[in-house]
Amino acid sequence: MLFNSWEFVVLLVVTFGLFYAVPNIPARKCVQSIVLLIASTVFYGWEDWRLLGLLAVSCGGNTFATVKILQHRLNDHEQGVKTWVRLAVVLNLLLLGVFKYAGLVVGLFPFCSPEFVESVRSIPLPIGISFYTFHGISMVVDMSRGKVHAYDNLIRTAPRKTVYSNTFRDMGLYLLFFPQLIAGPIIKAHYFWPQIKAKVFAGIDWQRAFRYCVAGYFFKMVVADNLAPVTSVLQSSDYIASQNGVTLLLMLFGYSMQIFADFGGYSMIAIGLAALFGYRFPINFNFPYISTSLTHFWQRWNMTLSAWLRDYLYIPLGGNRKGACRTYLNLFLVMFLGGLWHGADWKFALWGTMHGLFLAAERFLGNRPALASVRIPSLVKIVYCFTVVACLWTTFLMPDIGTVFLFFRQVWTNFACTPADLLGNMSVYSVCLFGSLVVLYHVYGWLKEYRMTAWNGDMHYPRLFGCLYGAMIFLILTNSGPQCGFVYFQF
Template sequence: MLFPTLGFGLFFLAVYSLAWLLRGSNEWRKIVLLIASWIFYGAWDWRFVLLLIASGFFNWGVGRLIGLAGDDERRRKLLVCLGVALNLAVLAWFKYYNFFMEQAEALLRSLGWERDLALMQVILPVGISFFTFQGMSYIIDVYRRQTRVAGLLDMTLLMSFFPHLVAGPIVRASHLVPQFRSVPEISRGMAAMGLLLIVWGLFKKAVIASELATRFVDPVFFDPAAYSSLDLVLAAYGYAVQIYCDFSAYSDMAIGLAALLGYRFPHNFNQPYRARSLQDFWRRWHISLSSWLRDYLYIPLGGSRHGLARLCLALMTTMLLGGLWHGANWTFVIWGALHGGVLAAERLWRDFRPEGWPKLPPLLGIILTFHLVTLSWIFFRSASFGDAIAYLGGIAGGDWTTTILTPLGLVLILAGMSLHYLPRDGTQRLAVRVRTMPAALVGLAAGLAILVIDAMRPEGVAPFIYYQF
């Protein structure tokens, strides 16, 4: 079930109506939201609803046992290690089993031992990386005494809540569970912001991202040898805009849907392509993941507390694992390695910049960072390492005079980049104005905007890019 479809619209309308009809009983309201979330997830494959339920029960149980352990630090540490290990085992089985078997088989062959290992067609459950990370963060936070032990209903709803279930943001228990414990309220401001974010996200996904993907980016990446060097460069820029508009659109719609149900999600993007350094980029891009990696991986690995060498090692390890989190493919590992290497280089330059050398001008920093990110997107988007190298080889030598990019495609790329230079609080300002308008007029305007977007978008609805992670 995809957000920008009529089926989801009808589904959400029914859930919205039931949720507010039951506001007098918060427990029944949460039960309805939980069942609705399982129906939403089951639209892909009902078998994996059981996995989602089991994951919620397991993480709730481990959190409760940690809470009951009191001051027995040895028992608490054993429980949190067990909880994290089993979460990772589930993720590894579904997402990485075949990848690791293929690498093991290739290694054995290189050593002269020809043997076929057991490969299986393991179906990847949608959103497993997101709800697994959410479960791990909960039990770690309970262990650290940074959040209270949640009740079973609150915990299963936290992990199953449909607005953020399949592609984030990764909402932590300390942020959302306290909201579940009290009866939600919705103001005109929240409703206005929610509607604006949904319509804005729909536009970014259905018009900008989908048009660029279907008309230009996907064909070029599918067969880069058939296109000019100019097309390859433009398609790399196009993909940078596509993935931003696609993923930020999902986050905007998720935040908007949650707001209409009375809950607040944290923002997940902050104009990332105006970042002046790669460190700044990761403070702006997929903020819920970058903060998760910082708090649960980078800092426990030592962070900046144990010298520069340890810091660089922690950065590289964090970004390599962050790359692998995105998928079982060497292209994601290389993508993570590029980011980790540049982050380490930035830190080394900051600490050892020769005395008297000027700092990089902000505009030059933005341009350089954007192109480093775009270069890494080529590996992220390519199906294999060989395809990425072929793509880069095509850029290095070829025709720079012809292109298949249409004027509309060029306008969309430029529009996608210009979004990063709009006022940061533009949506909030507009919401302040919208909340004073009559409800009937707001509904009519939102309906007309959706109809216009539907008329502008290409045929069909492609899944969000981050559904595969």
């Protein structure tokens, strides 16, 4: 079920009404959680109810492991905690590996027949599996580290049946909560679980919900959905071979704007929807295209994934505590695995590898005093960072590495272009029109950071912002593109 579908609107209205219709009784938290669980189950199983079985296995396995970890932690059985954490992590990674990476792995073995490899690769990828797998790992690790104390007293005093039922309910809500179920943001357990409490209608942050929902739907439906049919031509090697380098770069610019509008828009919608039910999600995108380095970019793009990789992978690997060489290796490994997380294909591994190399190179050069003292204008650094990021987006859009190399070869060898080539191309107009909206948004982000413009604080210019949101609502209603799925649903 898509956020931009009428089925979802109906589900949202019904769920919202039932959620806040629960009277002020001792079991209010429990009933409200169950309402959200039922709604999330309908939301996820709408297209294929069979996927709910996998969610049930993930939820049940993580619940059982969580209770065992809590019991061992409260009894100071450190070895028991480590054992159950390892088992739970293996379970989560096994589910992810079977459905997402089995085809890639069996293809590495020469003794596997092509028919067998193809049959394994044909296993359907459950939507959102990468996201709720990471949530499950966050849950068991945070419990083992003592960052979640919601059930300490319950473990000590309540019957085992009550412990498991309550933990299963809240674990299910954490994994299945529909705003973040399909494509994040990736919420850490110690951030989400303290928010599981009885909610009241008067506590809704209407301003946050309205602003994020309107902005999110605008970027998704007006910008991303209008750019998607235009930039999809880059998936065709015949099209790439027939175009000049300027046109190809403009199409790549359009895709760079599209993927931000699509994923950033989804994250904004998720934040707004969560606010309607009294939950506060962290910001996932912070004007990433004004970054001045790749390091800076990953502090702004998909911030919750970056934080997850840092806390549960980079730091456990040693981070930057074991010398320069180990730091560079850790950066490379984290980005390589982060690339594979995006898809079981070597083109995603190439994307992660290149990001890892650029991050390591930036860290190496930044540690050279002679180079670190060189002053480079911020605009030059922003252009450099955006160029690298945009060029690497080719691995996301294009079907294989061969098409990626064809793209860059065509840009390098056929850059000549006349004004007529561009003026007569309607795709160029679409890219410039809708891409400019993302550019203006990032210009606003730059003004926000360096001129203290209000966004999350008080509205210093209420009439201006009122007109802006009014215009976005008008464009959503009148100029939305053809309905498309979210880009990150495939991950």
